[in-house]
Amino acid sequence: MDFTYDSEQNDLREAVAALLARAYGDSEVRRKVTKNDPGFDEKVWTQLAEMGLLGLPFAEEHGGMGAGPVEVAIVAEEIGRVLAPEPFIEAVVLAGGLVDAVGTDAQKGELLGAIAGGTSVPTFAHAEIGTRWTASASAVTATEAGGSWTLTGVKEPVPHGARADVLVVSAALPGGGTGLFVVDGEATGLSRTGYRNIDGTRSANVRFDGTPATQLGAGGDQTDAIERALAVARIAYAHESVGAMDTALRTTTEYLKTRKQFGVTLNKFQALNFRAADMYVSLELARSIALWASVVQLSDGDVVTAADRARLLTSRTGRHIGKDAIQLHGGIGVTAEYKVGHYTARLTTIDHLLGDGDFAADRLAAKVGSYPTVDPLGAPYA
Amino acid sequence: MQLQLSPEMQAFREEMRTFFTTQVPKEIRDKGAARRHPTKQDFVTTQQILNAAGLAVPHWPVEYGGRDWTPLQRHIWREEMQLAHVPEPLAFNTSMIGPVLAQFGNQEQKDRFLAKTANLDIWWCQGFSEPDAGSDLAGLRTTAVQDGDEWVVNGQKTWTTMGQYADWIFCLARTDPTAEKKQRGISMLVFPMDTPGVTLRPIELLDGGFEVNEVFFEDVRVPSENLIGEVNKGWDQAKFLLGNERVGIARVGGTKGMLALAKELARETTYNGRPLLEDARYSSRIAEIENELVALELTALRVVANSADGKPHPASSVLKLKGSVLQQEVTELIVDIAGPLSVASFAEEGSDVPDWARVSAPEYLNYRKVSIYGGSNEVQRVIISGTILGL
Numbered sequence: 001m002d003f004t005y006d007s008e009q010n011d012l013r014e015a016v017a018a019l020l021a022r023a024y025g026d027s028e029v030r031r032k033v034t035k036n037d038p039g040f041d042e043k044v045w046t047q048l049a050e051m052g053l054l055g056l057p058f059a060e061e062h063g064g065m066g067a068g069p070v071e072v073a074i075v076a077e078e079i080g081r082v083l084a085p086e087p088f089i090e091a092v093v094l095a096g097g098l099v100d101a102v103g104t105d106a107q108k109g110e111l112l113g114a115i116a117g118g119t120s121v122p123t124f125a126h127a128e129i130g131t132r133w134t135a136s137a138s139a140v141t142a143t144e145a146g147g148s149w150t151l152t153g154v155k156e157p158v159p160h161g162a163r164a165d166v167l168v169v170s171a172a173l174p175g176g177g178t179g180l181f182v183v184d185g186e187a188t189g190l191s192r193t194g195y196r197n198i199d200g201t202r203s204a205n206v207r208f209d210g211t212p213a214t215q216l217g218a219g220g221d222q223t224d225a226i227e228r229a230l231a232v233a234r235i236a237y238a239h240e241s242v243g244a245m246d247t248a249l250r251t252t253t254e255y256l257k258t259r260k261q262f263g264v265t266l267n268k269f270q271a272l273n274f275r276a277a278d279m280y281v282s283l284e285l286a287r288s289i290a291l292w293a294s295v296v297q298l299s300d301g302d303v304v305t306a307a308d309r310a311r312l313l314t315s316r317t318g319r320h321i322g323k324d325a326i327q328l329h330g331g332i333g334v335t336a337e338y339k340v341g342h343y344t345a346r347l348t349t350i351d352h353l354l355g356d357g358d359f360a361a362d363r364l365a366a367k368v369g370s371y372p373t374v375d376p377l378g379a380p381y382a
Numbered sequence: 383m384q385l386q387l388s389p390e391m392q393a394f395r396e397e398m399r400t401f402f403t404t405q406v407p408k409e410i411r412d413k414g415a416a417r418r419h420p421t422k423q424d425f426v427t428t429q430q431i432l433n434a435a436g437l438a439v440p441h442w443p444v445e446y447g448g449r450d451w452t453p454l455q456r457h458i459w460r461e462e463m464q465l466a467h468v469p470e471p472l473a474f475n476t477s478m479i480g481p482v483l484a485q486f487g488n489q490e491q492k493d494r495f496l497a498k499t500a501n502l503d504i505w506w507c508q509g510f511s512e513p514d515a516g517s518d519l520a521g522l523r524t525t526a527v528q529d530g531d532e533w534v535v536n537g538q539k540t541w542t543t544m545g546q547y548a549d550w551i552f553c554l555a556r557t558d559p560t561a562e563k564k565q566r567g568i569s570m571l572v573f574p575m576d577t578p579g580v581t582l583r584p585i586e587l588l589d590g591g592f593e594v595n596e597v598f599f600e601d602v603r604v605p606s607e608n609l610i611g612e613v614n615k616g617w618d619q620a621k622f623l624l625g626n627e628r629v630g631i632a633r634v635g636g637t638k639g640m641l642a643l644a645k646e647l648a649r650e651t652t653y654n655g656r657p658l659l660e661d662a663r664y665s666s667r668i669a670e671i672e673n674e675l676v677a678l679e680l681t682a683l684r685v686v687a688n689s690a691d692g693k694p695h696p697a698s699s700v701l702k703l704k705g706s707v708l709q710q711e712v713t714e715l716i717v718d719i720a721g722p723l724s725v726a727s728f729a730e731e732g733s734d735v736p737d738w739a740r741v742s743a744p745e746y747l748n749y750r751k752v753s754i755y756g757g758s759n760e761v762q763r764v765i766i767s768g769t770i771l772g773l
Contacts, residue, residue: 001391001454002384003684070383253771273767280766281700288680289673292385299385312673358666361673365665368672369649372642373465376676382386 001377003291012071016078019047024082027339033085034200038163040085046118054092055116058100063113069297073239080243083346085201090159094233095122095168102180102217102225123164125155125206133355135227136178137170140208149215151181151208161204162194170226177221181213199349230354231307235297237350238290238310241318245286248325248343249279255329275324282317289313292376302380308360315357318347395458402466405431414467417741422547429471429502438471439500443484446496453686464635474506475499477626479552482619486611509539509553509597517761520565526555533571535602545582545595548575558614570616573604589744631756632705634679640712641672647719647738658719671711678704699762706752706759713746
């Protein structure tokens with residue numbers, strides 16, 4: 001058992017933190033960037049590519065860095081720390097992760113290389129109105145004719161779906177099951193309407209109308225691969241949440257130390273300090289479980305259950321810290337002009353992207369009777 | 383990074399598990415599993431078995447029976463002991479006065495007490511809290527006045543856990559009432575509980591048990607050689623002792639055991655024609671507690687890995703706070719599983735209510751104590767907000 005970062009990992013964190021601090025150290029910059037499409041800074045995206053971060057989890061033969069889940073976690077946490085709006089998890093971890101897991105060698109060479117180089121910003125078009133966080137698709141259907149596939153139906157909300165140049169799309173297969181397809185952003189029969197999310201990132205309504213598509217990998221039902229990819233993304237989001245919670249708490253304690261009322265700084269009031277202490281407890285528990293989930297992934301353990309555990313706790317703690325960060329600031333916490341509320345907005349969005357706390361709790365609850373105790377260092381996690 | 387324990391630590395864990403589950407009498411462990419209190423003899427028997435195997439005081443200095451283990455080994459030792467429902471070595475002996483004697487005692491005191499303390503040949507109790515000195519311990523008013531070769535002790539202590547079994551007491555008393563800071567004029571004295579002038583009054587707790595006592599001192603004469611450390615420096619020993627008290631206080635293993643029991647009970651209890659364990663409200667309540675327990679265990683492992691030179695990591699306050707809350711949540715869960723049967727706390731022969739349901743409400747009420755002792759959770763919040771967050 002070893003949960004300590006090695007020196008290379010510490011160096012990576014330092015480098016990423018420095019890059020992102022230059023970009024978004026001033027929270028006003030993020031506010032301006034997210035006001036305009038595509039909701040992130042293409043120049044920062046290029047810088048992330050130049051540092052090798054956009055190919056971090058992919059094999060070197062496909063243009064990546066061949067790094068592991070802990071390195072991905074470090075980047076995600078640093079993104080959360082400054083709320084960098086670049087879609088690292090959406091494009092690299094989730095869409096790229098699916099290509100990496102399912103794609104043919106040719107698809108990996110083409111798509112992953114372009115992601116790593118920063119020239120492609122793909123998305124995973126999966127959510128459908130009327131469903132909640134399933135691993136399958138129903139509203140978009142796939143049809144095969146003469147050896148080629150077309151897709152029909154609507155996906156929404158699709159993360160940065162208007163900006164994405166490549167869409168990895170889940171679709172109901174004619175014979176049952178859910179397949180994965182690649183759709184070019186320029187494809188015929190594809191229409192996209194983008195909009196701004198509460199946290200400043202972007203989503204889109206994406207319509208397929210007999211849109212030509214290519215099977216990702218060998219085809220067939222990919223529900224299990226989707227489930228796993230969603231789990232890996234949930235773990236990455238857990239780290240982004242930890243980074244965001246850390247800054248939300250730090251911002252709050254700084255505020256308590258400087259803001260004066262009744263002639264004294266707010267940290268003279270025990271009622272406020274105690275709430276901050278409880279936020280710290282939540283943060284440390286969240287940090288522990290997020291890191292653990294990444295190490296489970298590294299050990300090739302039960303990543304789906306580990307992700308549910310990380311999701312459940314970062315949902316609960318994210319709400320706790322996000323809400324109290326605003327409350328302890330008072331009115332200024334509700335303004336868009338001050339940064340702390342943006343952290344709560346992002347945590348709220350993350351909480352609903354790939355499953356909320358109740359969703360994860362339900363899945364864990366279905367299994368609690370099947371074992372007496374959990375050993376986080378043993379089976380099925382190790 | 384690596385998830386699994388190293389092969390050496392896996393072997394160590396196996397060794398501990400095997401020892402606890404084979405060398406400690408089954409009837410003692412079964413009592414723990416059934417949530418019944420161990421007797422005085424159970425504590426003595428267990429600690430002497432552990433001590434003979436070098437497992438009672440591994441955290442002491444090696445010369446007095448310690449093992450020079452890593453923090454992770456101590457963690458595994460404690461967790462495995464709790465998981466096996468083994469009564470832990472008496473904290474007053476092994477976590478409190480023993481380490482104080484080893485650190486602050488003179489050679490004569492070490493020779494006189496340490497071996498017997500490790501083997502529970504002497505049963506110690508704690509004379510710290512007073513009616514007007516709880517969280518504000520330094521406000522204590524028990525006095526010790528020098529009279530020739532003796533100290534004469536007068537005053538009252540309270541919350542003295544298992545004082546009725548104790549042979550000796552370690553006691554904080556005010557030896558310099560004129561000291562400017564109230565922390566400055568305190569000394570630590572030890573003396574037998576059967577010294578003339580010592581009387582004990584058991585306090586009945588909400589669960590009907592007698593676990594704590596008031597102890598009164600009336601002109602109790604204590605030989606000078608029974609003063610530990612330096613005169614008027616007792617506060618240093620008190621702080622040292624209280625710091626040790628929080629080590630291992632997350633009690634993850636114990637809570638895991640209780641939660642496993644709760645699952646079994648929920649499986650055996652029927653509600654609307656189905657096991658309660660299949661009721662969504664109960665299964666998700668269990669899942670939430672279990673998930674926080676996983677996070678707590680992982681936090682404890684992080685703290686263990688980062689604690690240097692035996693000093694408690696500041697985040698150990700997190701362990702105390704969350705650990706106590708989770709213990710309480712599981713006892714609450716078990717009362718709720720017992721449901722209507724939980725009222726039958728003092729049923730005797732002739733009742734069909736199972737034992738576990740009878741003890742569920744008493745235990746739930748008794749466990750209110752865990753967020754109060756060892757530094758109340760509010761004191762932990764003061765530590766976190768002050769020491770860690772700088773507020």
